[in-house]
Amino acid sequence: MARVHAASAMISVALIILFVAYAGAQSVVGSSEIHAPAVIVSNNSGVLTLIKLTVTNGSGMVNVTGPSEVGASTISSAEAAAQYASSYLNLDFNKYNFDYEILNSDAINVSGPSAGAAMTVLAISALSGRPLRSNFTMTGTIDSSGGIGLIGGVYDKTAAAKSGGMSFILVPATQANSNEDMLYALTQDEFGIPLVQVANVSQAVQFALYGKSVLGRGSLYEPFVNYNLSLIPNASITCSNCNESWFAGLTSYTFNITSRMINTLKPYGAFSNITQQLTAILNQSEVEAEKGYLYTGADQGFLDYITASYFSHHTITKGGGISYLDNVSNACGALQSPQLTNTNYEYVIGGELRQAWANYTISQDIGTYNATAVDTDGVLGAVYSGAEAMGWCSAAGYMYNISAQMGGSPVAASATLRSLAQSRISRAAQYGSNLYYATAESAFKSGNYPLAILDSDYAFAFSNAAGSFGNSTGTLLNMTTRLAYNASFGVWSTQFANEAEFYSAEARITQNASAAHGYAAEAFSTALLASVMSNDTAAIKGSLLPSPSTSASGNYEGDFSAILTALSGIEKAMIALYVVLVGILIAVVATFIALLVLINRIARAERPKRNADAKRRQGGR
16 A cells, blocks of 8 residues: 555656646746838838747747738748847757747738848847837848848838837848938938848847947938049040030030929928938039030939939829829830931930930839839839939930931931941840840841940940959059040040040049949940940941931831932942843843844835736746
8 A cells, every 4th residue: 555655656746747847848938029010012001010929948949920821931031030049149949939929900911031130139039038129120131140131111111110109220231322222211311210220130139139329320321422523634535526515515404404303302301411412413513524524424413313303202102103104104205316417326326325225114114013013112113213214315305306406418327237236236145135235136126227236335335344343453444544545436435435534533543442443443334335336436427328318217118219328339239230231131122123123124125026026927937
């Protein structure tokens, strides 16, 4: 009996030990919660969710629940977050279980990796026992090394954070003055809360767990570059076979449309910083033009116009975005290039280039709009491309107008340019397709060989130059000099050559080695374009033949006289030979017929004499 009681006691003790061990295994290690923003795709709006995490002793299990379906990418992000948080704190992930619960009032499906960073700092908080700040939110992906990656929906998520009373939002770090950086600045100014950029978890926990101040740490978009204009010499490369006075008018026109666009931002006090910077860029561009760098100033002013247009659409909706793109498409499609002449050919082709780029860009924008405009970020991105297209169309329209005023004798480009266009397209093809290559192919198919040639030059020069960044700054500058001073045929090539010299001078002046290399690479890229365009502009000019046609440049489907005008010398010789041969054949046939007629007349004249002779012979018998 005593043995039975002893056995029972041992069993009871064993059960108690097992219970205690089980209870210990399931004991709560820590818990925490964080607000995390999400985007409702159906209406391009943001929502602020609440993510709760409970960490218990366990075996490395990660569970995610929500008010509705939780996507696989969200579950994967939660697993990566828990694993990295454990390693960050030098803990064994396999000794814990992580239960994430995502709560939101809209009961939306939870999908996507953008809560990965939030889940990571949440796990660090729960494992370490350090509480998170309650007045912030964050967004971004997480990778195995703790890096925080870019995500979409920043605008809509920030709107939700503002509505939810958050004081700041942590966002993935991005390259300074990139399009994403511009989006951060627009969003921050629009909603009035700092967007603090963090590249990794270590940076994020400083703000999330340790209360690091965010004052003065919001995103700062600074597009203005202060060039050393007082030290840069005036442009020195002189254009041959062209009239640059018309180009000065194009530059002034660009400055005017940019100024008008910047003025649309002035009523918005939140954008005062960006308005001041854009104004400074425009003022500096005008000084560059005064020093003879017409295209350089116009180009920087053009980019200024696009940025101003982007900020001016800060409240645009998805419906408003597609309406804007449609309006740009209609405006670009309505442009008609004027008659090509021996005086205006560079401006006509220059306008056709920009119209082609605009039509291609806006067509791509409209074609992919519904797929890319799933949040306000996407809408604004489409508007940015649309503004670029609108700027190109505006420039094209101006060039068409001045081309009509320039006069000159009507001309058409010879069909012999077809082979040159083919070779230029083939040269560019090795670098892959891009805007310039795509529009070059389209121009070639339509028979506009001058346009195809110069478009291919852009594709070749910019793609080829991209591979030269590995060269030293000195090598790039030496190559730039050799190319630029041999590129003065035509107004465009000369302007590009002078721009190359502008960036070369800046590269030599600046004390920052990285900036100097960037300027040198920009100089080489532009010099290469100037060089190939100079040669090809000379070839185009040499192919121009007198034409009575009033059809648009590059249209070889007109009347027979226009086709004859476009034929090369050898083709004309072949036709002339054909005409001569036909004439000889006609002459031979006419001679033969004349001989037949003559023989017939002689025969008829001899017939009475033969009859008389026959009668005499009959009488003698």
